[in-house]
Amino acid sequence: MENGSETSPQSVESCHFCYGPVNSDDNHCAKCSYPLKGSDDEKAAFVLRKNADQINLPKFKNKSENALGTLYFLAGFFMLCAIIVFFQKEESADLLAILLPYLILTILFLILGSYAKQKPLACFISGLCLYIIIEVLVVAEAHFSTNFIDIIFNLIVIGFLVNGIRASLEIERIKKENDLD
Amino acid sequence: MSENTPKDVEITTCSQCGGEVRLNSKFCNYCGSRLSANSDDFGKSWTRLKEAALFYGIDIVACCLASFVGIFKTLGWSLFFDILMAISAILFFAYNWSENKHLLKWKSFSFLKLSGYAAIAICCSVIVHYSVGWLNVVIFNKDENYFELLRGNLAAEVFLIFFTAVMPALFEELGYRGYLLQNLLRIADKDQAIYITSFLFAIIHMSFISLFWLIPFALFLGYTRVKENTLWYGIFIHFFFNLTACVFQILAAH
Numbered sequence: 001m002e003n004g005s006e007t008s009p010q011s012v013e014s015c016h017f018c019y020g021p022v023n024s025d026d027n028h029c030a031k032c033s034y035p036l037k038g039s040d041d042e043k044a045a046f047v048l049r050k051n052a053d054q055i056n057l058p059k060f061k062n063k064s065e066n067a068l069g070t071l072y073f074l075a076g077f078f079m080l081c082a083i084i085v086f087f088q089k090e091e092s093a094d095l096l097a098i099l100l101p102y103l104i105l106t107i108l109f110l111i112l113g114s115y116a117k118q119k120p121l122a123c124f125i126s127g128l129c130l131y132i133i134i135e136v137l138v139v140a141e142a143h144f145s146t147n148f149i150d151i152i153f154n155l156i157v158i159g160f161l162v163n164g165i166r167a168s169l170e171i172e173r174i175k176k177e178n179d180l181d
Numbered sequence: 182m183s184e185n186t187p188k189d190v191e192i193t194t195c196s197q198c199g200g201e202v203r204l205n206s207k208f209c210n211y212c213g214s215r216l217s218a219n220s221d222d223f224g225k226s227w228t229r230l231k232e233a234a235l236f237y238g239i240d241i242v243a244c245c246l247a248s249f250v251g252i253f254k255t256l257g258w259s260l261f262f263d264i265l266m267a268i269s270a271i272l273f274f275a276y277n278w279s280e281n282k283h284l285l286k287w288k289s290f291s292f293l294k295l296s297g298y299a300a301i302a303i304c305c306s307v308i309v310h311y312s313v314g315w316l317n318v319v320i321f322n323k324d325e326n327y328f329e330l331l332r333g334n335l336a337a338e339v340f341l342i343f344f345t346a347v348m349p350a351l352f353e354e355l356g357y358r359g360y361l362l363q364n365l366l367r368i369a370d371k372d373q374a375i376y377i378t379s380f381l382f383a384i385i386h387m388s389f390i391s392l393f394w395l396i397p398f399a400l401f402l403g404y405t406r407v408k409e410n411t412l413w414y415g416i417f418i419h420f421f422f423n424l425t426a427c428v429f430q431i432l433a434a435h
Contacts, residue, residue, distance in 0.1 A: 023210070026210040027210060027211050027213070028210050028211070028212065029210070030202065030203060030207065030208050030210045031206070031207055032207075032208065033207075033208035033209075033214075035213065096320055097320050100390070101389045104392065119372075119376070121368070121369050121377075122380075125381075126376075126380040129237065129380075129381055130380075133384055133385075133387070137245070140248075140249035140250070141249070169226050170223055173222070173223055173226075177207070
């Protein structure tokens with residue numbers, strides 16, 4: 001992509017950035033928003049911004065992958081909890097009632113992880129809210145006592161999911177603006 | 182519009198500068214702003230998500246305090262938290278008034294359609310009542326009746342219907358299908374926005390066993406709200422659904 005030529009704005013027929021069609025009286029390209037009649041500084045800033053998007057895209061995708069991995073990790077974590085509870089309480093008459101929440105959570109996080117590649121924003125927001133509610137329930141059950149390891153674990157999980165949400169917003173914006181798949 | 186624009190090109194208006202632009206453009210050719218339906222930049226989208234998180238956070242705190250903290254497990258505190266969440270829904274809806282006010286109109290009103298939706302709501306409520314009741318007995322060996330909380334109070338039936346059928350129908354629709362869904366439609370596509378709203382609505386009820394009907398019910402309410410472009414059908418669906426549940430509770434208690 002190049003910026004600027006010496007041609008008079010009145011005779012511009014294609015955008016200098018994306019080569020899309022433009023009219024002679026357009027201020028911005030309707031396809032990429034390149035400032036056709038802007039100053040050299042504005043045009044340079046636009047090109048820098050677009051290049052930054054291309055550079056940052058892999059970083060955002062990496063954050064999105066980390067959030068996806070967090071959802072699968074939580075599914076595995078609750079599955080492990082279910083297995084531990086099963087062996088601890090297998091003689092209990094209420095085994096199904098005790099086990100059911102862990103199984104439901106495992107399935108929910110697995111589903112969220114599976115769909116996160118197609119609909120990352122929805123799955124990361126849902127996973128984050130579900131995890132927060134679970135933690136609030138756990139802390140309430142423990143009469144609002146918690147320990148340092150729990151706090152660190154929660155901060156890491158929430159951090160990955162929040163970063164995943166931000167990254168998925170950026171990825172969607174970059175893909176829309178640059179006509180990427 | 183430019184003299185170079187063919188006459189058969191569809192025209193729309195830029196929401197930022199008011200200039201006429203071609204419908205299939207991604208950006209305004211006058212001011213350079215993005216033109217798509219969810220056209221907010223990252224900064225605005227992130228602000229909207231934080232507002233939505235504040236709204237949902239208030240509901241989470243209220244529900245958790247009412248459900249799990251001993252001193253708040255009384256009728257008076259339950260009513261207090263109900264009113265608190267209703268006020269929260271009103272305030273957040275009013276905060277984005279210019280974007281949300283059209284949802285309070287009912288241009289597509291049809292008595293036949295309303296009757297159809299009410300019938301669907303009542304049938305679904307009957308099915309849910311018997312299936313959840315069966316699951317509660319089989320898995321948890323208990324059969325909950327919320328009417329028992331109000332028994333002994335004057336006009337207990339009126340209280341139950343008002344706080345279980347009327348208030349949730351009005352204020353949960355206002356908050357979730359009104360404020361939250363409209364907010365998310367500016368950030369994500371229609372399907373994602375409806376899905377997120379439905380999932381958040383379902384899990385705030387804090388019942389794993391009920392997720393199997395809460396999520397489809399919320400999806401139905403979400404798609405109805407978007408299809409009809411009004412809150413009122415959803416309010417009546419929600420009302421008839423909860424009213425049917427109230428009737429079952431009252432009949433069982435008597």
